[in-house]
Amino acid sequence: MKRQAALALAFAAALAPAAWGQERSPSERQTLVDLAYVIGESHALRQACNGPGDQYWRSRMRALIAAEAPDAPFSRRLGDSFNEGFTLGQQRFPKCDARARQEAARIAAKGRELSVTLTGSVADPQAKR
Numbered sequence: 001m002k003r004q005a006a007l008a009l010a011f012a013a014a015l016a017p018a019a020w021g022q023e024r025s026p027s028e029r030q031t032l033v034d035l036a037y038v039i040g041e042s043h044a045l046r047q048a049c050n051g052p053g054d055q056y057w058r059s060r061m062r063a064l065i066a067a068e069a070p071d072a073p074f075s076r077r078l079g080d081s082f083n084e085g086f087t088l089g090q091q092r093f094p095k096c097d098a099r100a101r102q103e104a105a106r107i108a109a110k111g112r113e114l115s116v117t118l119t120g121s122v123a124d125p126q127a128k129r
Contacts, residue, residue, distance in 0.1 A: 028118060029074065035114045036061060036078045038107055040085025045104045048089075049096035 024032065043057035050056075061082050065075060093100040 024068075031114055031117050032064075032068065033077055033081045035111065035118070036064070036081040037085035038111045038114060039064070040082035040087075041089040041107050042085075042104065042111065043082075044086045044089025045093055045096075045100055045107065048093050048100055049104075 039057050039061045043061070046057055047054050061078075065078055068074075068078075070078060089103075093103060
């Protein structure tokens with residue numbers, strides 16, 4: 001679960017550009033869609049281990065959408081991606097076991113990569129354009 005805490009910090013860092021009112025490029029928007037999927041998978045795996053009442057990643061997804069303040073179509077796209085990741089995660093890992101924990105670590109690494117991609121565009125706004 002320490003990896004998930006690190007991932008949460010990375011997700012928070014990914015939210016910084018929206019706070020500055022930065023417009024997202026098409027590649028950044030796709031990265032956000034991919035990140036939403038990863039958050040959905042993380043939510044499913046965390047619920048498998050902690051129970052259905054655990055809303056940690058769902059609340060992080062809500063925070064991402066609030067920070068990005070996307071238009072309605074993009075908000076739906078982000079929500080759909082989260083839901084697809086969640087559904088796949090539930091289907092593949094309905095219970096918490098060693099495989100589920102390994103998958104959670106893999107997903108956390110993917111989330112970190114995506115977050116670094118987004119935060120890299122903040123450090124150098126011209127790099128992703």
